Amino acid sequence: MTQSLIRARHERMFGKGRRRKRRLQKGDDIWLALIDKMMTILDEAEHDMRAMTHDYPPQVLAEYLAGAAETRRELEAQRRDLLLNPRS
Numbered sequence: 102m103t104q105s106l107i108r109a110r111h112e113r114m115f116g117k118g119r120r121r122k123r124r125l126q127k128g129d130d131i132w133l134a135l136i137d138k139m140m141t142i143l144d145e146a147e148h149d150m151r152a153m154t155h156d157y158p159p160q161v162l163a164e165y166l167a168g169a170a171e172t173r174r175e176l177e178a179q180r181r182d183l184l185l186n187p188r189s
Contacts, residue, residue, distance in 0.1 A: 106145035129183050136180045143169055143176075 126134075147169055154162055 105149050107142065107149060110142065110145060129187055132183055133180065136176050136183075140173065140176055143173060 147166065150157070150162065150165055157165075
């Protein structure tokens with residue numbers, strides 16, 4: 102079985118001994134970074150789900166992938182809105 106990409110990413114992001122500098126950012130930059138992280142996590146979750154297709158019934162996998170596609174569209178719309186209409 103493949104290693105979960107979500108667990109590996111969690112270790113990279115929140116592993117011990119990592120000190121992140123805090124910088125003052127604009128709200129739009131924070132939202133864009135959050136959307137990027139959510140898209141990455143969504144990609145990794147889809148990868149894990151596809152790798153474990155034999156563990157799930159086909160209808161569960163189809164429902165999950167449809168929900169993930171809808172979430173991806175919503176995140177892309179929010180990202181596009183932030184990039185086209187920046188707030189000061």
